[in-house]
Amino acid sequence: MRAYNFCAGPAALPTAVLEKAQQELLDWQGKGVSIMEMSHRSKDYVAVAEKAEADLRKLMNIPENYKVLFLQGGATLQFSAIPLNLLGKNSQADYIHTGIWSEKAIKEAQRYGQINIVEAGTKVEGKLAISDASTWQLSEQAAYVHYCENETIGGLQFNQIPETKAPLVADLSSSILSAPIDVSKFGLIYAGAQKNIGPAGLTLVIVRDDLLDQVKPEIPSLLKYSAQAKNDSMVNTPATYAWYLSGLVFEWLLEQGGVDAIHKINQQKAALLYGYIDASDFYNNPIAPANRSLMNVPFTLADSNLDKLFLEEAEKNHLLNLAGHRSVGGMRASIYNAVPLEAVQALVQFMDDFAKRNG
Structure with missing residues (x-):
């Protein structure tokens, strides 16, 4: 039995995707080798990479004047890559501070x-x-x-896209593909893959063409968006298996009906969990309703001395990775696209039972 995984990242992947990857692991489409053993420059692998990009463009309705890059180093490396790529002609930038991840981006910039x-x-x-x-x-x-659209650790999310005169740069690591967005309102979007896209090791960058000539001269060549765009994200060997798996996730999302359809399910999951917390005297969510995250739901127990017991019993009930981030404590349920509604229903049922026994 697969457990329900509420990890903030690396996060749950769709079971159907893992099963397909398992079936293809040793022999990809009759080639006699695993896709992770194939050259990234082979005709077969290039077709996989191109399809992944095409499916992502369809899912997000990405305009033609944006490049889609499949990079490495996590979103954290982009904290450096973004200013190095965009501050070459003008060394000033605004950073909106809302939590730990935006703070990390600020310190690097x-x-x-x-x-x-x-x-x-x-x-x-x-x-x-x-x-x-x-x-x-x-x-x-x-x-x-620059802003972090959804603070994964704090569970704080913007409820609308900020209106700015300068190009808008957004860290969408923990919210990408969870709800429809208008890509044309952004100059650049970036996201680590290990939450809503695929396994760790891959990072997406979606950048508008007119921002590709703003680089600082000291930028390392591997971090230069224009070079990566010119070389189809293959300046060096990319994270091939993570790219392939992400492509399978994109296919799965399209099969579910796309981002609009998954958004409706995400809204159901969030409404169920927040609704239960709000109706309870035993649990509390620290975020104002207007800025509650759709993906990351932090909560505390009435008595923090019960935290350890809560986590132990949750694990016995196959509800995993509910501990809050070490910097804030408490609990956190990350309910990304691959976490089914049944998982949230099981969590709420457990929370209710635990409260009745310990309240």
């Missing part, structure tokens, strides 16, 4: 340019929230505005 930090965290009725964009002090001359 400060090595490469003049960074204006916009503090957007606030509280509404005692709960964490994101301040109204009208209160932000954005720079007149910024090369771009």
Whole structure:
């Protein structure tokens, strides 16, 4: 029996995708070798890579004037790659600070340019929230505005795309493909794969063509978006197996009806879990309703001394990886696309039983 996996990343993958990968592991489509043993420059592998990009473009309705790059190094490497690629003509950028991941991006960007930090965290009725964009002090001359759309650790999410004069750069690592977005409103989107895309080891960058000539001269050649675009993300050997598996996830998403269809299921899952927490005196969510994450649901127990017992019993019930991030504690259920509604139903049932026995 497969357990229900609520890990924030590397996260759950669709069972159907894992089964297909298992079937093809030793002999990919009758070739007599595994796809992870194939040359990335072979005709067969290039076709796999091209189909993955085409399916992603379909899922996200990516305009033709955007390059899609399949890179390595995680979203964390993009904290450096973005300023190195975009601050060559103008060394100023705005960074919106809402939590731990935006803070990490800020610290790295400060090595490469003049960074204006916009503090957007606030509280509404005692709960964490994101301040109204009208209160932000954005720079007149910024090369771009960066934000983390969904703070995975804190469970804090923007409820709309910020309106900015400068190109908008978004870390969508934990929310990409979970809900429809208008790609044309962004200059650049990036996302680590290990949450909603595929296994760890791959990073997506979707960048508008007109931003490819903004590089700083000291940029390492491997990090240069224009070089990666020119070489189809194969300046060096890419993460071939992760790319292939991500392509299988894209196929699976299309079979489910695309992003619109999976978004409806995600809304059901979130409504069920938040609804139960809000109705309970035993559990609490620290985020204001308007900024609650669709994907990452943090919660605390009435008595933190029960945390260890909660996690032990949850694991015995095949509900895994519910501990909150070490920096904030408590609990966190990450309910990405591959986590089925049945998993959230089982979690709520367990939470209710645990509260009745320990409340």
